[in-house]
Amino acid sequence: MTRNLSLLAGVVLVGLVVGTALVSFVWTPHDPLLVDASVRLLGPTGDFVFGTDKLGRDVASQLMVGARTTLYVGVVAVGIAALVGTPLGILAGMGARWLGELIMRVNDLVLAFPALLLAIMLGAVYGASTLTAMIAIGVATVPSFARIARAGTLQVMSTEYVLAARAGGRSRWWIALRHVLPNISGLVLVQSSVSFAIAVLAEAALSFLGFGTAPPTPSWGRMLQESQELLAVDPRLALVPGAAIALAVLGFNLLGDGLRDRFDPRLEVRR
């Protein structure tokens, strides 16, 4: 029952974020970039559901378009990490022993390097942008996928059907594609959801620090940053994007939890 609940809550929250982002392509209450000094710092009204920010822009519209930025960063960063990390992990699990060791040690090295620091370095060299943030977060997330994939691969490689396939003279490629990949896909999917939550948080942090999405493209992290000096004057401006980030992160985490409960064979046995 509990696993259904967390899966359900995760699906609902993630669905909300995805839905909002999709709707923003065709409709927002106002132009999110339109600056209008005459309506700055308005509280929530019928016209502006969440009020306006210090430049007089509609907060609700920015929040909707910001969801797009959040998903965009998450998808690309997790995509990079999964597409690079998973094959590396499989290679480390199936290849020669020294190769596996080498990959995992390099992996540990990257793991020890903070994602934010990498993003700040990239931002300083190539200029702060959504792209540098995505790449940095993606690169920093590669190790977690490689680890998961390697662990899963080692498990699969010791099963009897793989031994049978090897005895039958099947190539390593065939085994990797036919047996290993399908069997670890659940693990990778769970890791994707959890990494997605981390990516959302990292993008918000980077934009908050000024190394992520450049203005005027709406981003939840930058909305939070722009609200900082107004915290004592109008806390609403911090609460709205803050709540959005929290709910999105919670959603992807719950989704990850729910998916793990469904896919993880060890949990199945325990139950």
Next chain:
Amino acid sequence: MLGRMRARWLAVAVAGALVLSGCSAGSTATVGGDDTLAVGFTAEPKNFDFTTTDGAAIPQALLYNVYEGLVKLDANAEIAPLLAESWTISPDRTVYDFHLRSGVTFSNGAPFTADDVKFSIDRVRTEWTISLKSTMDVVDHVEVVSPTHARVVLKEPSNSWLFAMTTRLGAMFDPSGVGDLANRPVGTGPYEVTDRRRGDSVVLSANPDYWGRQPAYPTVVLKYYSDATALNNALLSNGIDVISGVTAPDSVPQFEADTRFNVLQGTTNGEVVLAFNNRRAPLDDVRVRRALTLAIDREALLAAAWGGRGTLIGSMVPPTDPWYEDLSHSYPHDPERARRLLSEAGQQDLHLRLRIANLPYAMSAAQVVASDLGRIGVDVTIEPLDFPAVWLQQVFTDHDYDLSIVQHVEPRDITTFGDPGYYWGYDSPRVRELLRRADTGSPRQQVADMREVARTLSEDAAADWLFLFPNIVVAKKEVTGLVRNQVSESFDLTGLGRG
């Protein structure tokens, strides 16, 4: 049962009290009573040596307070006597005779004489490394006529030289006191530095042997905070007595509404400039620059980006300069005319890169500029650059930009438009000639010529002066004598009093 409940509540209350006292301990501990004044700042000095370290934070803390010059800039932006009681200028305006105050000593006990004047002025050329030092190149030599009479001979007349002597460049040093300028400043001022906690504060204590009036506060603590919100909270929670400059304009009303505080709003020398790369197409075309200037509603920009606090100027001259005139209406907001000018110039499909310093005022202003220019069909990409390092390298040094926004804080920096190599890329022989004549001509000629420079820059739309940064000082009611306009490089503590 009841007893246990009570004990538990007591424990909670004690824990709560501990947490609360822990929160406030850090912020209230510094105010040590009536004799101590705590002033909050956001930019901390890296060290105490402004002869080799650029930046506004060191002179802000030390000039007029620890170091004094022969002359100072008073609250009305007039040049006033300080260590020189009086001075005379020769008819050809190249020889300055300074008559020095007697009985002045440095904080290390050494007497101040004309020898120190020669030492200090000569030292700018030989030992200083900051970029401003070139202003002193016009000095030919310094003569020591008597211990209280120093004569400075210039190579050619220069109106800006005496003004420069009111800045850090004119600070007087003692030959035996320059051994460790970065840590142990030795000046003739009313205060000396007695303690420094890196990342936290600098303590100034009254110099008992000061030649002038003893300051009202024997101890002044300069407290440094990492951001505007922390600075505001420090005043609200009694951690400091004065905010030297509010950089979160929307927070000002909460101080205005509070009867404990006085809010002073004046002007600074900080022009927030939308720079046009005058050398590069399409901004080398005056019609394009004028169109962009017409398209931006500066009044709305000031309201949106800086809470309406600031002054619209229209050229590179703050109202406190003698040659100021209001040019803020030269380009009234007119998107229609802007569009026509752009099509006259054949620029239908403009894409411009707005490469800004990643500072709050620039980030806010940039988004308004992008929105305004978007309305006349100009597509603007905002690229925030890490300030100062990356911005200085790519925009200031390499001139790699179309538009940029940064605040220019140096006094009388309109002269930068006379330097074709400056990042404006603005090259006007007429402006160069006017600037030269203004500096070497009579003071009256100077005012007339500088006015002409300002008008020419506005006509050429050499840049768009978005607004002049406000000087917003918030202080407890008891603190008196604060200066409304920030015109010098110093946060001058000498005029403060207790009400």
